Amino acid sequence: MSGNVSELHATTPAGEYLAFTLGQEEYGIDIQKVAEIRSYETPTRIANAPDFVKGVVNLRGIIVPIVDMRIKFSLGTPSYDQFTVVIILNIGHRVVGMVVDRVSDVTTLTPEQVKPAPEIGSVVNTDHIVGLGTLDERMLILIDIDKLMSSADMGLIENTALAA
Template identity: 70%
Template sequence: MQQTVLNPNKQESAAPCNEYLAFKLGQEEYGIDILKVQEIRGYESVTRIANAPEFIKGVINLRGIIVPIVDMRIKFDLGEPTYDQFTVVIILSIANRVVGMVVDSVSDVTTLEQEQIKPAPEMGTALNTDCLIGLGTLGERMLILLDIERLMSSDEMGLLLQA
């Protein structure tokens, strides 16, 4: 079982910029604020909870803390999830709660300057963009930047109390 603990406490000088943990879900690459990430773990089996929504895979015991695990492929309706050696659980620390999210793989930590972040396009009612910060561009690479705190605290998720 490999485990990576991240230390997001390093200070950056010069122009303000943001660091994002990049991860893959299907063919798309997403980014979340690195300061919300507590650690990255290999995928392990979870304990199912009766009557939980399908996207909540269950819970794990993380050093004495019971952590709900959300499968983001199921949440975003990206087809049947497969679990392999690249599948990881990103442990998040959000609003004084610990939540895990299953993703296909983690790419890297990326620093984006403010001018590299474009606003999310308006999609009308076809897509709820409330949880999108915008689109991060790095040359030909594009990251869909998620407001993970807003997503995890949405009424539909029901994981966190509204602040």
């Protein structure tokens, strides 16, 4: 007999998560996937790329596709201001940039602070949500960034990166 809570803790160990904001929600991703955080700069557009792929940037000789998560999650028209940042991620053997509204902090979560994700409709496909991190009044939606970035609907990133 398997319990959801023990399975959740097996896949989401206590650890450090980078907290960032998209629209009104706060999300968290495993800090170990984050290579760096950069201010937003307009990427070079790639023909026939989906809307959420803003283009590519040259990061010290590596061509990095830039994905705007606000467009991907249909969170309205994104605006780019001094708080807009690009989180550079190491996903498998590739580097991907993720545009978010702002980054707040790095948060350490204990297993007790991670709750299973509810089975409800969400902006993010719940397959990519590994749980909810609770910190006093804050709640972080914890995303399995590997699974999200390698999912079928994001597969165009791989093609875009190869085309560049």
